[in-house]
Amino acid sequence: MADKINILKKEKEREQAERLKVLKENEELVREQNTLLEEKVRMRTDELEQALRNLQNTQSQLVSQEKMASLGQLTAGIAHEINNPINFVSSNITPLKRDINDIMEVIEFYRETAQKEFQEGSKKKAADLEEELELDYVLEEVNQLLKGMEEGAKRTVEIVKGLRLFSRVDEQDVKKVDLHDGINSTLILLNSSIPGKIRIVREFGELPMVECLAGKINQVFMNIINNAVHALSDHIDEIKDPKIEIRTRSFGETVSIEIEDNGPGMPEHVKQRIFEPFFTTKAVGKGTGLGLSIVYSIIENHKGTMEVETEVGQGTIFKITLPVHQSNVKHE
Numbered sequence: 001m002a003d004k005i006n007i008l009k010k011e012k013e014r015e016q017a018e019r020l021k022v023l024k025e026n027e028e029l030v031r032e033q034n035t036l037l038e039e040k041v042r043m044r045t046d047e048l049e050q051a052l053r054n055l056q057n058t059q060s061q062l063v064s065q066e067k068m069a070s071l072g073q074l075t076a077g078i079a080h081e082i083n084n085p086i087n088f089v090s091s092n093i094t095p096l097k098r099d100i101n102d103i104m105e106v107i108e109f110y111r112e113t114a115q116k117e118f119q120e121g122s123k124k125k126a127a128d129l130e131e132e133l134e135l136d137y138v139l140e141e142v143n144q145l146l147k148g149m150e151e152g153a154k155r156t157v158e159i160v161k162g163l164r165l166f167s168r169v170d171e172q173d174v175k176k177v178d179l180h181d182g183i184n185s186t187l188i189l190l191n192s193s194i195p196g197k198i199r200i201v202r203e204f205g206e207l208p209m210v211e212c213l214a215g216k217i218n219q220v221f222m223n224i225i226n227n228a229v230h231a232l233s234d235h236i237d238e239i240k241d242p243k244i245e246i247r248t249r250s251f252g253e254t255v256s257i258e259i260e261d262n263g264p265g266m267p268e269h270v271k272q273r274i275f276e277p278f279f280t281t282k283a284v285g286k287g288t289g290l291g292l293s294i295v296y297s298i299i300e301n302h303k304g305t306m307e308v309e310t311e312v313g314q315g316t317i318f319k320i321t322l323p324v325h326q327s328n329v330k331h332e
Contacts, residue, residue, distance in 0.1 A: 056276075082160050090153040097146055104139060158188055174326050176209035179217070179257065183246060186221040190229065198232050199243040207250050211326040216298045223295045224259045224318050231263035231316070239263065254321050262315040271310055302326065 114126055130136070187200060194200070225244065232242040239262060247258040266274070275296040299306045303323055310316040 082156065086153060086156045086160065089149070090157060093146065093150050093153060097150075100142060100146065107135075107139075174211050174213060176211050177214040177217075179207055179210055179248065179255065180204055182214060182218045183221055183248075183257075186218055186225060190222070190225060193226075194229050195233055195236060195242075197236055197242055198229065199241070201243055201245040203245065203247040205247075205249045207248055207255050208324055210255055210322060210324055212302055212322065213298075217302070217322075220295045220298050220320070221257075221259075223292065227292070228259060228261035228263065228316070232261055235264050253324055255324060257320040257322070258317055259320075260315060260317040265312045265314050265316055266310045267312055271308060274308065 114123060118126065183202075187194075225246075228244045232239065232244070236242060241262070243262055245258075245260045247256075247260070249256045249258075274292050276293065296306055299320060299322070303326065305321045307319040308316065309319065
């Protein structure tokens with residue numbers, strides 16, 4: 001009986017040991033399966049995140065394309081409609097000034113002759129009429145009106161030229177362009193939105209003609225300068241001398257454009273994300289978060305580089321480098 005009990009006891013212990021072994025093996029298998037599952041989940045998550053980034057980039061490119069197409073049509077229409085009447089006005093100002101000068105010569109002749117030949121009664125009537133009509137004031141006012149018309153016509157011609165240079169609606173291929181024209185046309189278009197306190201400092205070097213998609217590069221200038229204006233405008237009373245400096249330099253086969261503001265700058269965590277699609281620090285409704293993402297894509301497609309130097313309280317510098325020659329530029 002004792003032997004049977006011992007045998008049964010040993011069998012039970014052996015059975016328990018085998019069960020424990022199986023349990024450990026199952027536990028190890030579950031751990032391996034969990035690890036494998038976690039790895040698959042991580043890989044799938046990475047794939048989804050990459051797909052999301054690709055979708056965001058595609059959306060930003062579509063928005064950019066639609067935006068530029070609409071802007072091109074708008075500016076082309078405005079430039080065309082304004083160009084004819086303003087040419088009529090500007091071309092007629094010079095002969096109008098000449099005619100008025102001739103009329104004033106005749107008036108002066110009559111005045112001088114009247115002093116010598118008119119009777120006292122006629123002189124008094126002429127003097128009273130001049131006083132009643134305020135002739136001297138009228139002549140001065142005519143002169144000032146002509147000056148104002150001339151300045152307004154010149155200003156409108158500059159705006160039309162700026163619209164044409166900015167949109168480049170007739171230039172959809174890579175061409176050699178003067179980057180300074182693009183910067184100046186951008187500043188003309190932004191002039192009305194730049195507060196008077198903000199100084200624009202141009203330090204232009206000697207640049208060669210650069211092969212690029214002019215409309216796209218002008219869009220880069222527009223986004224960066226506009227962001228600098230907003231950064232300064234939001235803190236206009238806190239900055240002693242708000243200014244935007246635009247510097248250009250040539251380095252043989254490349255050119256550099258630096259756009260610097262002395263605004264509030266950006267913290268490091270914002271700097272790391274400013275080129276992400278849909279990331280913005282502006283209030284809801286004030287920005288889409290696409291501007292700098294599109295800018296980065298444009299510079300990348302032109303085989304250029306873009307760097308940002310910024311520090312809280314020390315302003316921000318955008319450094320753009322572009323090759324002088326392009327072999328192929330993607331037309332997104």
